[in-house]
Amino acid sequence: MKSTPHVLYSLALALSLGSLTATAASLPHAAPEETGMSAERLDRVDALIDRYIADQQISGAVTMVARHGEIVHAESQGWMDRENEEPMRRDAIFRMASMSKPVTGVAILMLMEEGKVRLSDPVSRFIPEFTNTQVAIIDESRPTPRGQLPDYYTIPAEREITVRDLLTHTSGLGSGGVYGISSSISPRDGTLDLETYIPTLGRTPLEFQPGSQWSYSLLAGIETLGRIVEVASGMSFDRFLQERLFGPLGMEDTAFVVPPAKQSRLVMRYERTDEGQLERAEGNPSWLDTTTLFSGGGGLYSTADDYIRFAQMLANGGELEGTRILSPRTVELMASNHVKDLYGPDAGRPEGLGFGLTVDVVLDPVLADTRRGPGSFAWGGAFGTYFWVDPHNDLVGLLMIQTPVDELRADFVNAVVQAIVE
Numbered sequence: 148m149k150s151t152p153h154v155l156y157s158l159a160l161a162l163s164l165g166s167l168t169a170t171a172a173s174l175p176h177a178a179p180e181e182t183g184m185s186a187e188r189l190d191r192v193d194a195l196i197d198r199y200i201a202d203q204q205i206s207g208a209v210t211m212v213a214r215h216g217e218i219v220h221a222e223s224q225g226w227m228d229r230e231n232e233e234p235m236r237r238d239a240i241f242r243m244a245s246m247s248k249p250v251t252g253v254a255i256l257m258l259m260e261e262g263k264v265r266l267s268d269p270v271s272r273f274i275p276e277f278t279n280t281q282v283a284i285i286d287e288s289r290p291t292p293r294g295q296l297p298d299y300y301t302i303p304a305e306r307e308i309t310v311r312d313l314l315t316h317t318s319g320l321g322s323g324g325v326y327g328i329s330s331s332i333s334p335r336d337g338t339l340d341l342e343t344y345i346p347t348l349g350r351t352p353l354e355f356q357p358g359s360q361w362s363y364s365l366l367a368g369i370e371t372l373g374r375i376v377e378v379a380s381g382m383s384f385d386r387f388l389q390e391r392l393f394g395p396l397g398m399e400d401t402a403f404v405v406p407p408a409k410q411s412r413l414v415m416r417y418e419r420t421d422e423g424q425l426e427r428a429e430g431n432p433s434w435l436d437t438t439t440l441f442s443g444g445g446g447l448y449s450t451a452d453d454y455i456r457f458a459q460m461l462a463n464g465g466e467l468e469g470t471r472i473l474s475p476r477t478v479e480l481m482a483s484n485h486v487k488d489l490y491g492p493d494a495g496r497p498e499g500l501g502f503g504l505t506v507d508v509v510l511d512p513v514l515a516d517t518r519r520g521p522g523s524f525a526w527g528g529a530f531g532t533y534f535w536v537d538p539h540n541d542l543v544g545l546l547m548i549q550t551p552v553d554e555l556r557a558d559f560v561n562a563v564v565q566a567i568v569e
Contacts, residue, residue, distance in 0.1 A: 172397030173452050174459055177217035179566065184212075188566035189220045195562045199555055200225045203425045205531070206417045207235035209451040209547040212563050213459055214540070220563075221451070228415045230427060240405055240412045241547045242435065243447045243454070244528030248369050250457065251443030252314055252505030254376050254387060256477050263379040266314070266504075269307035270371060273378040276349030280304040282319065283328055283352035296328055301352050308357045310375065313368045314504040315485045317360065319353030321367025328352060329367065337437030341384055344440060345374035361489040361502060366434060369444035369505070376443075385441045395470045396460060398453040403441045405448050413448070416530060417550045425550065445529070451547050454534065458543045461524075462536045482524040482536075484508050517557070518564040527556060535560065540567060 179186040192210055199205045207225025211218060223235040258264040270277040281301035291297040312318035321329045329351040336344065348367055355362070373384040380387050385403050393401050405413055416428040430436070435446060456467060461481075465473030473481075484490075484501025491498055499514025500507055506524040509515055519525065520539030527533035531548035533556045544563045546556065 172399055172456065173218070174213055174455060175217045176221075177215075177219055179214075179219040182214040182217060182219050183569035184214055184219050184566045185568045188568070189563075191565070192220060192559065192562045193222055193224065195555075195558055196222070196224045199552065203423065204419065204552050205548045205550045205555065206415065206425060207548070209235060209237060209239060209241075209545075210559065211451045211455050211545040211547075212566075213455060213462075213543040214567075216459060216463065216541075218455070226415075227412075229417070229425070230415075235414070236412070238400070238412060238450055238452065239414050239547070240400060240409060240448050240450055241414050241532055241549060242416070242431070242528070242530050243449050243532055244435075244445045244530050245365075246449075246454070246526055246528040246532050246534065247443055247445050247447040248505045249461075249526050250388065250392070250447060251369050251372050251376070252481060253457075253461075253473065254384075254392065254443070255310065255314065255372055256473055256481060256504065257391060258376065258379045260474065260477055264310060264375065266309065266311040268310050270309065270313065270375070271307055271349075273375045274346055274349060274371070276346040277308065278349070280307060280349070280357075281352045282356055283354060296331060299328065299352070304353060305356050306358075308353070310372070311485065311504075312357050313364075313372050315361070315502055316363050316368060317358050317486055317489065318364065318368055319355040319357060319360070319362065320348065320364055320371065321351070322354055322362040322364040335366070335434065335440070337433065337440050340439045341370065341374040341377060341441060345371050361486055361494040364444070366442060366444040370440075370442050373441060373443035383441070384443065392457075392472065393453075395472070396456050396467055398449070398456055401447060401449040401453045401457075403446045403448070404438050412450075414549045419550065419552075451545055454547075455543060455545050458534050458536055458545060462538065462541065462543050480504065482506065482508055482522065482538075484510060518561045520564075531555070533559070540564070542567070 196208045206229045209223050212220040223237045225235050227233045227235050282304050283299045286298040289298045308318040332351045333347040377384050417425045418428045420426050460467040464475035465478045481504045486502045490502035497515050499511035501510045506526050509519050509523045520537045523535050523537035525535035531551050533546040535544050546559050
């Protein structure tokens with residue numbers, strides 16, 4: 148299938164797309180050569196996506212690249228809904244999953260700049276239930292029957308977990324080997340809200356002593372930050388993001404709930420079978436199927452044009468089109484390594500990477516085996532979405548898909564970076 152859905156879309160919906168791009172918030176566009184990139188070489192991005200579609204690794208994608216603050220590549224390929232032959236469209240809405248985390252990180256940093264939150268603050272300052280936290284120790288002397296939780300005992304935490312611990316996945320909350328224990332003690336109920344649910348996490352044991360390891364907290368750690376935003380700002384988390392971030396940045400289609408009028412733009416999820424075929428995944432997973440528990444860890448929906456505005460704001464040092472969200476020094480802080488060597492082989496990551504505040508950071512591209520420039524920072528989502536900001540090359544890249552394919556991320560980065568010619 149050689150870009151057939153993309154061609155159909157271009158022919159059938161050119162008028163509506165032209166109307167869309169004229170009215171929706173979008174970064175300015177430029178010819179690649181005007182920004183030191185090669186249009187011919189950027190065509191390799193399209194060819195890459197076509198191969199992944201033809202190999203049934205993804206159903207479709209929206210890819211976007213900005214250099215020097217201007218979009219030089221924006222393409223929609225494949226299908227939004229393969230079975231019903233709905234071509235991918237530029238304004239398609241994607242489940243961002245863990246690409247919600249950097250948004251939550253920015254919200255915390257905004258409050259930090261206002262003096263309402265410190266990175267060193269104990270979480271108990273905002274949520275008293277996190278006082279006297281315990282750490283779980285697995286009883287290795289007793290084998291765990293398959294399908295059952297391990298036996299464990301608890302010891303007091305050596306210190307309280309902090310806001311920085313949550314931002315850097317070094318808190319031990321809801322992560323790693325004792326995640327099942329945590330969820331059994333404090334079940335995540337999608338009918339609740341953050342105010343009701345998050346305090347229950349205070350009684351769950353941590354996986355390790357705070358600050359001693361890096362271990363990914365899928366939802367609990369960053370969702371706790373969402374509740375801290377609520378307490379510190381006096382606003383619900385969704386309202387804070389809308390009024391303080393999405394609205395000012397012109398992110399018109401980014402929210403925790405897709406309204407009925409926009410449901411037709413929501414991309415279908417697909418999963419790969421053991422036989423290597425794409426299989427339609429109906430509905431949302433249970434952790435995303437909520438309209439009340441606003442998850443800063445994985446609950447946002449967005450479009451390519453929306454999210455690249457967020458990423459470009461970071462690339463600009465916290466400002467976009469005259470709207471300043473963060474100071475340049477705060478963006479530098481976000482993109483600095485806060486975990487020493489914890490985000491490395493011991494955490495299942497290559498050498499040459501560090502971890503900042505909700506994003507990974509390239510310390511040495513050669514050791515990290517990445518084409519991203521030194522100092523670049525990035526994160527992705529469970530359904531395949533991925534973005535990176537590269538200050539060294541003044542570049543932002545964005546991949547929007549709805550099938551988890553880790554290899555595509557590195558291939559996409561390579562296809563973009565090889566198009567830089569000056």
